[in-house]
Amino acid sequence: xxxxxxxxxxxxxxxxxxxxxxxxxxxxxxxxxxxxxxxxxxxxxxxxxxxxxxxxxxxxxxxxxxxxxxxxxxxxxxxxxxxxxxxxxxxxxxxxxxxxxxxxxxxxxxxxxxxxxxxxxxxxxxxxxxxxxxxxxxxxxxxxxxxxxxxxxxxxxxxxxxxxxxxxxxxxxxxxxxxxxxxxxxxxxxxxxxxxxxxxxxxxxxxxxxxxxxxxxxxxxxxxxxxxxxxxxxxxxxxxxxxxxxxxxxxxxxxxxxxxxxxxxxxxxxxxxxxxxxxxxxxxxxxxxxxxxxxxxxxxxxxxxxxxxxxxxxxxxxxxxxxxxxxxxxxxxxxxxxxxxxxxxxxxxxxxxxxxxxxxxxxxxxxxxxxxxxxxxxxxxxxxxxxxxxxxxxxxxxxxxxxxxxxxxxxxxxxxxxxxxxxxxxxxxxxxxxxxxxxxxxxxxxxxxxxxxxxxxxxxxxxxxxxxxxxxxxxxxxxxxxxxxxxxxxxxxxxxxxxxxxxxxxxxxxxxxxxxxxxxxxxxxxxxxxxxxxxxxxxxxxxxxxxxxxxxxxxxxxxxxxxxxxxxxxxxxxxxxxxxxxxxxxxxxxxxxxxxxxxxxxxxxxxxxxxxxxxxxxxxxxxxxxxxxxxxxxxxxxxxxxxxxxxxxxxxxxxxxxxxxxxxxxxxxxxxxxxxxxxxxxxxxxxxxxxxxxxxxxxxxxxxxxxxxxxxxxxxxxxxxxxxxxxxxxxxxxxxxxxxxxxxxxxxxxxxxxxxxxxxxxxxxxxxxxxxxxxxxxxxxxxxxxxxxxxxxxxxxxxxxxxxxxxxxxxxxxxxxxxxxxxxxxxxxxxxxxxxxxxxxxxxxxxxxxxxxxxxxxxxxxxxxxxxxxxxxxxxxxxxxxx
RNA sequence: GGAAGGUUAGCUCAGCUGGGAGAGCGCUCGCUUGACGUGCGAAAGGUCGCAGGUUCGAUCCCUGUACCUUCCACCA
Numbered sequence: 015x016x017x018x019x020x021x022x023x024x025x026x027x028x029x030x031x032x033x034x035x036x037x038x039x040x041x042x043x044x045x046x047x048x049x050x051x052x053x054x055x056x057x058x059x060x061x062x063x064x065x066x067x068x069x070x071x072x073x074x075x076x077x078x079x080x081x082x083x084x085x086x087x088x089x090x091x092x093x094x095x096x097x098x099x100x101x102x103x104x105x106x107x108x109x110x111x112x113x114x115x116x117x118x119x120x121x122x123x124x125x126x127x128x129x130x131x132x133x134x135x136x137x138x139x140x141x142x143x144x145x146x147x148x149x150x151x152x153x154x155x156x157x158x159x160x161x162x163x164x165x166x167x168x169x170x171x172x173x174x175x176x177x178x179x180x181x182x183x184x185x186x187x188x189x190x191x192x193x194x195x196x197x198x199x200x201x202x203x204x205x206x207x208x209x210x211x212x213x214x215x216x217x218x219x220x221x222x223x224x225x226x227x228x229x230x231x232x233x234x235x236x237x238x239x240x241x242x243x244x245x246x247x248x249x250x251x252x253x254x255x256x257x258x259x260x261x262x263x264x265x266x267x268x269x270x271x272x273x274x275x276x277x278x279x280x281x282x283x284x285x286x287x288x289x290x291x292x293x294x295x296x297x298x299x300x301x302x303x304x305x306x307x308x309x310x311x312x313x314x315x316x317x318x319x320x321x322x323x324x325x326x327x328x329x330x331x332x333x334x335x336x337x338x339x340x341x342x343x344x345x346x347x348x349x350x351x352x353x354x355x356x357x358x359x360x361x362x363x364x365x366x367x368x369x370x371x372x373x374x375x376x377x378x379x380x381x382x383x384x385x386x387x388x389x390x391x392x393x394x395x396x397x398x399x400x401x402x403x404x405x406x407x408x409x410x411x412x413x414x415x416x417x418x419x420x421x422x423x424x425x426x427x428x429x430x431x432x433x434x435x436x437x438x439x440x441x442x443x444x445x446x447x448x449x450x451x452x453x454x455x456x457x458x459x460x461x462x463x464x465x466x467x468x469x470x471x472x473x474x475x476x477x478x479x480x481x482x483x484x485x486x487x488x489x490x491x492x493x494x495x496x497x498x499x500x501x502x503x504x505x506x507x508x509x510x511x512x513x514x515x516x517x518x519x520x521x522x523x524x525x526x527x528x529x530x531x532x533x534x535x536x537x538x539x540x541x542x543x544x545x546x547x548x549x550x551x552x553x554x555x556x557x558x559x560x561x562x563x564x565x566x567x568x569x570x571x572x573x574x575x576x577x578x579x580x581x582x583x584x585x586x587x588x589x590x591x592x593x594x595x596x597x598x599x600x601x602x603x604x605x606x607x608x609x610x611x612x613x614x615x616x617x618x619x620x621x622x623x624x625x626x627x628x629x630x631x632x633x634x635x636x637x638x639x640x641x642x643x644x645x646x647x648x649x650x651x652x653x654x655x656x657x658x659x660x661x662x663x664x665x666x667x668x669x670x671x672x673x674x675x676x677x678x679x680x681x682x683x684x685x686x687x688x689x690x691x692x693x694x695x696x697x698x699x700x701x702x703x704x705x706x707x708x709x710x711x712x713x714x715x716x717x718x719x720x721x722x723x724x725x726x727x728x729x730x731x732x733x734x735x736x737x738x739x740x741x742x743x744x745x746x747x748x749x750x751x752x753x754x755x756x757x758x759x760x761x762x763x764x765x766x767x768x769x770x771x772x773x774x775x776x777x778x779x780x781x782x783x784x785x786x787x788x789x790x791x792x793x794x795x796x797x798x799x800x801x802x803x804x805x806x807x808x809x810x811x812x813x814x815x816x817x818x819x820x821x822x823x824x825x826x827x828x829x830x831x832x833x834x835x836x837x838x839x840x841x842x843x844x845x846x847x848x849x850x851x852x853x854x855x856x857x858x859x860x861x862x863x864x865x866x867x868x869x870x871x872x873x874x875x876x877x878x879x880x881x882x883x884x885x886x887x888x889x890x891x892x893x894x895x896x897x
Numbered sequence: 898g899g900a901a902g903g904u905u906a907g908c909u910c911a912g913c914u915g916g917g918a919g920a921g922c923g924c925u926c927g928c929u930u931g932a933c934g935u936g937c938g939a940a941a942g943g944u945c946g947c948a949g950g951u952u953c954g955a956u957c958c959c960u961g962u963a964c965c966u967u968c969c970a971c972c973a
Contacts, residue, residue, distance in 0.1 A: 278972095569920090651911070759938070
């Protein structure tokens with residue numbers, strides 16, 4: 015199959031065509047295969063409601079790179095995809111949609127609402143998956159799962175029941191974070207603390223029976239005083255020792271509350287007296303428990319004041335705050351108002367200030383499972399890349415509190431708990447019980463609440479493989495190998511997967527966690543909807559192709575670090591794609607009507623060919639090592655440099671001479687073609703995980719008998735492809751060429767003016783090496799011909815000389831020589847050599863260096879010194895000659 | 898109040914186990930060289946935040962310090 019390639023690479027059409035091909039061939043599908051080692055990644059399930067953003071693009075690209083790499087290495091690779099029901103996020107969107115249709119959630123009721131939610135899921139659930147496909151993601155779509163599908167739901171139920179029977183899940187009335195807008199409880203992890211400018215209101219609480227004596231408290235939330243049930247002071251605080259035990263009159267309510275002593279109070283802070291509102295502050299709640307205080311809830315679910323708030327009932331919390339302050343002022347009890355910056359908890363979904371409230375909720379007891387999760391990191395069964403995230407993980411787990419898992423939402427897994435209508439007994443079971451085990455009653459109601467969305471995603475690595483059934487997949491693919499995710503999701507998801515995996519399966523759900531940073535805008539800001547600074551990955555793909563986007567996201571980035579998005583970076587990536595496209599086009603054009611000559615063995619090839627193969631060999635080894643260590647950015651930059659600098663800028667140019675002389679020497683041209691094609695296709699394999707589309711297109715064009723690069727073998731280091739001597743010959747030649755180009759530029763010789771070049775090598779061996787490769791370099795040196803000679807005879811004394819370590823090249827430039835410029839150039843060279851010689855000499859004269867440094871280092875310096883000295887002698891001689 | 902990361906060329910960032918500072922973009926000069934101007938060639942540009950220490954030798958290790966970013970934390 016011969017194919018005419020376009021002059022510039024256009025990813026449009028190609029990407030779609032190739033993706034369909036891969037899907038049709040079933041390359042993405044993984045099967046249980048005892049003959050192969052498995053390699054598994056579970057995809058962090060994107061929200062069904064979501065749209066692909068740069069964060070996904072980065073995350074999925076990194077996973078796809080690892081998956082494609084391992085697939086080529088011969089592993090049975092499973093990339094397990096799916097979507098998350100995203101409880102709150104989806105519910106909010108469905109409510110909004112219904113609202114726009116004039117439908118009220120509460121009016122239609124739970125069942126009807128869920129119908130709408132599922133319809134939404136059906137409509138939009140596939141959207142993000144299709145977007146992922148545009149990126150080239152080679153996930154096993156046949157195994158796509160959803161956190162609320164039958165299997166995952168069963169896993170959720172099973173885990174709930176198990177944890178409950180073990181006593182790790184319990185129901186209790188405790189203080190939780192309440193979002194008054196979403197009207198649900200949320201977990202600690204979902205509370206975002208932000209500093210806000212507010213006030214410190216200092217208020218006098220009169221002491222009962224002591225006319226004119228007050229206790230001054232300070233608060234940032236004066237309205238909560240309606241629920242105060244004590245004032246606390248530090249037991250060691252001499253200022254207040256005498257009032258402990260006395261009663262205070264709580265202004266505006268007429269209630270009397272005691273002064274209590276508790277260690278919690280910081281004497282230094284505020285007035286040293288703290289109002290205690292057990293129902294609306296987590297610390298006060300604890301204090302209240304210690305002192306047996308009444309808990310007075312003064313808020314409704316929407317954060318308006320309830321009937322316990324007396325005249326303030328019905329007011330919004332902020333309205334009430336104003337009113338309370340106003341009334342206190344009138345009573346003369348407001349001492350002062352001080353501006354105060356303090357941290358306020360907000361709901362990460364909607365930004366609403368959360369209210370701590372006491373509510374009956376379901377919790378997961380964390381102590382034991384957290385310890386297990388800590389152990390598994392300490393023993394090394396689980397590792398973070400980079401490892402600095404260890405501390406973050408450990409710190410969170412060491413300070414973890416019980417996890418509030420119940421949500422007052424409809425979209426989610428309903429809690430499998432049933433209440434007996436007759437006696438109130440709670441039964442946790444898979445099905446609604448027939449008979450109450452306590453009273454024999456027959457009527458039950460299921461708990462109205464659903465579970466935190468992260469409860470189900472915590473099970474993702476094993477629920478997707480069929481757990482709790484003992485499936486062959488679970489046996490084979492679990493535990494997974496690496497989890498790839500952003501650092502922003504460690505608490506929500508990674509930790510919960512680890513302890514859930516350990517608890518349910520006895521194993522860490524993955525061995526490594528590869529952490530990446532955020533993709534920020536060009537100014538370093540987070541991309542966000544509200545700022546409108548987000549870049550749509552699909553836009554990038556549309557304009558430059560998925561390969562360019564993928565390369566952009568992986569180049570020059572280290573694990574765990576944030577990166578900035580620039581369109582210029584994408585352009586650079588696009589340019590690279592075009593570069594290799596054109597290199598391939600060149601090779602393809604030359605393959606037409608030519609015969610590729612497979613060498614008998616690689617050692618019989620010419621030095622230039624051996625050089626590039628040897629370099630390729632090194633790159634293969636290094637890139638593979640980098641990939642194994644998750645150093646994707648380093649790996650890809652090595653491939654980039656090899657392909658552009660060494661292969662395109664040097665090797666292709668070197669090979670041209672033989673291609674042009676195809677008629678005269680077809681065998682030589684054939685070997686050049688062999689090396690060109692081999693080197694390129696091998697390097698493309700290394701590049702394939704990063705740029706899957708263009709590599710596939712080129713690979714199949716150059717090797718029509720191959721089915722696909724993505725199922726080809728990953729290159730391995732070969733002893734028979736290691737040619738250090740040839741590497742050194744070409745390195746010498748490269749120095750000569752660079753020197754010549756440099757000289758020509760400084761002499762302002764026009765590029766079209768070709769000259770003769772004479773090279774005098776320093777010994778016979780070098781001479782032979784230069785002689786054998788000289789012809790290939792003619793073009794690169796802008797030479798008519800390169801004459802490799804054993805001595806200077808016949809070279810005009812006015813020739814410009816270029817000194818390298820093992821040879822001198824002469825350019826007879828005749829009348830073009832500007833002696834002044836030449837002197838300048840040689841003087842500069844002399845200065846450089848002087849510096850180098852001084853450096854080497856300094857090191858070698860230092861007995862400490864010679865005695866203590868490794869021998870190899872010392873010898874290397876000695877070699878360098880002698881080379882520099884030889885070069886120096888020659889440069890000085892040439893300078894003298896110039897007069 | 899804890900903790901982590903950053904500080905390297907004009908900009909954005911790499912730099913593996915300490916041994917002569919790199920890339921991309923930008924800038925300057927030259928180029929219709931038979932794959933590519935999304936290109937080729939040549940150059941300019943850095944006290945590797947600051948101060949100490951360890952070492953024969955430090956961008957890299959240690960200590961301190963300044964500034965920036967982020968995370969965690971109940972300071973009413």
